[in-house]
Amino acid sequence: MRAFGSDTRLPTVAMVLDLLRERTQVSRIELAQATGLTRATMTNAVRKLIDLGFVHEVGTARSQRGTPRRLLELQPDACHMVGLQFDRFRGVAVIVDLAGGIVARRELPVLGERGPDEVVPELAAAVCEMIGASALAREAIRGIGIATYGPQDRDAGVLLTPQPTPEWQGYPLASAVAEATGLPVAIENDATAAGIGAQHLGAAPSNFAVVYMSGGIGGGLIIDGHPYRGATSNGLELGHISVDPAGAACGCGNRGCLDNVASPVAVAHLASRTPLAARLGLGTDPLEAFGLVGRAAADGDAEAAELIDASVLNLTAAAVTLVNLLDVGSVVLAGSAFTEFGDRYRDAVQDALDRSVFMRHVHSVNVELAGDLAHAAAVGAAMVVLRNLLEEPGLGDRPAPKR
Ligand SMILES: [Zn+2]
DSSP: OOOTTGGGSOOHHHHHHHHHHHSSSEEHHHHHHHHOOOHHHHHHHHHHHHHTTSEEEEEEEEOTTSOEEEEEEEOGGGOEEEEEEEOSSOEEEEEEETTSOEEEEEEOOOOTTOOHHHHHHHHHHHHHHHHHHSSSOGGGEEEEEEEEOSSEETTTTEEOOOOSSGGGTTOOHHHHHHHHHSSOEEEEEHHHHHHHHHHHHSOOOSSEEEEEESSSEEEEEEETTEEOOTTTSOOOOGGGSBSOTTSOBOTTSOBSBTHHHHSHHHHHHHHHTSTHHHHHTOOSOHHHHHHHHHHHHHTTOHHHHHHHHHHHHHHHHHHHHHHHHHOOSEEEEESTTHHHHHHHHHHHHHHHHHHHOTTTTTOOOEEEEOTTTTTHHHHHHHHHHHHHHHTSTTTTOSOOOOO
């Protein structure tokens, strides 16, 4: 097992790379000042990035003392990663460059109620098609990051849940996709990946909690720009916070879980047992049904509004608990379920935090939607591949390529 909290150390090279993404052109001295690293450490980190081809020197600028400083610039095209996000109801794939920019995207087949023998070859084929349709050489792709649900053994790349079929329990997802595509694969909790993605898709702050909603609800935490993963990457399970200790039993073993009263799957299930099912023509896809109920609520349907209001109320209660526990400065909402009605949830969470969070007289807590709600987790998963690459021992010790 990974040592508790060891992942919160941001490796030097990754930290320098993050700064280079933020600033167009920057000198080593400016980087050292911004990071607090010694000039020697900075010089070493920059040399590694130049050796990898990730950074180029692009000229000089005069310092205040008049001495010339070489300027550095990120080369976004030097490295590309694939990111996938998939669950039972939605799946997307992206190719991301070194700067976190999306250069290709497509939808993926969803899990539904199917087992890995059927699904994994489809995922692999979709990834290979996406790479083939892009202008990139296959060698330009450094790996695949997969954002998906838990519980999971992130280090081993294995899913630890019998959902949606028993064959997924203990299934070696990372090695199976690696074998099918010929690329290295890492897996990541989808809410954590959404937090990493949000950093690259907008002006996400360096400390924030994530509320992630696809079919179900999850949570994530970014501390000083780096994901918090707890002991086994299975923390921040917001969907399994009990909002009603006397409520219905949940498959997780707890009672009255948020997931069972606020998630799109829960809203769709509750709606299917009311006259809304016939009135709105609800089908079997819970995210589609959630969308229909949400639109009806926005159009003034009282029965639909009651379901959405209950979802919003329960989610805001969990968000207040989350902030009371963590004392974060911001909450970022991400996930495809927020695409259409994100503003309604954001406004309600903001209002609840303003009114009732414990530390509100000390500081306000800002609630915002991630830059690309439906793709944030896939982008984050792709960036996990890059972080893994940068954490490899001996990175950049190889000779610089001849130019
Ligand atoms: Zn539960």
